Amino acid sequence: MGVPIHYGLAYSLAYENTRSKAMTMSTLRIHLILFLGLLSGLFHLSVWASDDSALPATVPPPARIVLMDESVIWGEIIDIREGEVVVKTQWIGEVSIDLTAIMLLESDQEIELLTKDQNKFALSSLQVIEGEVVLEDEENLAVDELYVANPEEWEEGHGYSLEGRVTSAVEFLRGNTSTDQFNADFETILRSQRDRITVRGDYAETSAVVLQPKIDAEGEPVLDANGDPAVTKTSTPTIDNWAIVGKYDYFLSNSQNYLGVNLGVNADRFADIERRAFIGPYFGRKLFVDKTYQLDAELGLSYVETDFIERDYDGDDPVDRNASDNYFTGLNLNFTGEVELFDGSLNLYLRQTNILNVSDMDKSIYRTTFGLRFPLLFGLEAAAEASADYDGGAAPGKEKLDEAVRFRIGYTW
Numbered sequence: 001m002g003v004p005i006h007y008g009l010a011y012s013l014a015y016e017n018t019r020s021k022a023m024t025m026s027t028l029r030i031h032l033i034l035f036l037g038l039l040s041g042l043f044h045l046s047v048w049a050s051d052d053s054a055l056p057a058t059v060p061p062p063a064r065i066v067l068m069d070e071s072v073i074w075g076e077i078i079d080i081r082e083g084e085v086v087v088k089t090q091w092i093g094e095v096s097i098d099l100t101a102i103m104l105l106e107s108d109q110e111i112e113l114l115t116k117d118q119n120k121f122a123l124s125s126l127q128v129i130e131g132e133v134v135l136e137d138e139e140n141l142a143v144d145e146l147y148v149a150n151p152e153e154w155e156e157g158h159g160y161s162l163e164g165r166v167t168s169a170v171e172f173l174r175g176n177t178s179t180d181q182f183n184a185d186f187e188t189i190l191r192s193q194r195d196r197i198t199v200r201g202d203y204a205e206t207s208a209v210v211l212q213p214k215i216d217a218e219g220e221p222v223l224d225a226n227g228d229p230a231v232t233k234t235s236t237p238t239i240d241n242w243a244i245v246g247k248y249d250y251f252l253s254n255s256q257n258y259l260g261v262n263l264g265v266n267a268d269r270f271a272d273i274e275r276r277a278f279i280g281p282y283f284g285r286k287l288f289v290d291k292t293y294q295l296d297a298e299l300g301l302s303y304v305e306t307d308f309i310e311r312d313y314d315g316d317d318p319v320d321r322n323a324s325d326n327y328f329t330g331l332n333l334n335f336t337g338e339v340e341l342f343d344g345s346l347n348l349y350l351r352q353t354n355i356l357n358v359s360d361m362d363k364s365i366y367r368t369t370f371g372l373r374f375p376l377l378f379g380l381e382a383a384a385e386a387s388a389d390y391d392g393g394a395a396p397g398k399e400k401l402d403e404a405v406r407f408r409i410g411y412t413w
Helices: 002-050
Strands: 063-067 072-081 084-089 093-098 102-107 111-115 120-123 126-129 146-149 161-173 177-191 195-213 231-251 257-268 273-289 293-308 326-341 346-356 365-375 380-391 401-412
Touching: 063 084, 072 093, 072 111, 161 380, 257 293, 273 326
Parallel strands: none
Antiparallel strands: 063 072, 063 102, 072 084, 072 146, 084 093, 102 126, 111 120, 111 146, 161 177, 161 401, 177 195, 195 231, 231 257, 257 273, 273 293, 293 326, 326 346, 346 365, 365 380, 380 401
8 A cells, every 4th residue: 555655756756856857948948049039139230230231321412512611501402593592401491592602512403594595404413613504515604694493484485474462451440430441452463584564453441430419300319218319320431542553564685674654543532533544654674683672663754634523512712612634744753672581581662653743843643652561371471561642733622641551461472
């Protein structure tokens, strides 16, 4: 009976001893495999780190520009226009650089260059060295001969470009005196290499709503259902005028000079002007032509004809009389200018029209608008402007000078 028990105990001890050895060998094998795997990983990591081809590739900017002071700018060429190259950099955004300030420009970008005399060069890459564009099979091209890079069709002499804006100013006041004011204007320009068509217009209307007590036939105030004095609302227009002007300009061989003709029509109810029209030719010159500032001046003749509103007046007051329709031929002097500030973040603009009545200078006409506009989002813009219109030929009893300050919101294209 003791033998089986002894055998069973011996078997159990032998089994436990065998299993312990097996577990020890298995654990050693696992640790050995992990150790070899770690060494292999470290080896491959060191090889990958020492091999530049295994690292993610960093694409260098396509253009390198060395300035005359030997500073270097890397970036992408966005545009070349009016003697400047626009470069998009990684850290400071777009910058404009005068071509004459560049010692060396090297770019891998394909580009088309259009010169001022309408010659076009298609280049697989661009190289500029000390004021000259390097051409493979032709003489180098001076940078001051460049007009634009990657030109649009109208810049090559085909078709027109279209630009313009429309803005408005609205005001509603409510109280003892209520006022509704609306003002809108627009400008659109069709431009080609040979001519330019401009159309401008504006409209202004203001009315005042005044509360007045109701009076019965006996001159006594009328009471409402609550026993309070009843009132009536009377709407009285105070401003009602509009104007539209069209201009056509034809550029001469020297594109800074042009010949043109303008035609304008306007009306002002409260100045008793039923209709005023003018037409005339002029000679114009672009006095300043630059990316950041432009100024055009025009001198010519204008035929002006004014029809006044006929009203019924009682009494002998010399102010209370109708003005006589009149016409005259005078000198027309116009200025149109714009200045960009802070890389286009602000834009100053000026429009001035002067029609000088040489036979009676006191009856001359002057219109001046000066303003500041700045872009918002999605083509929207805001503007603050001041205007002064002087009409020396105003009807008797009417103010000759109209002044206004407006804040506008508009859309540009």
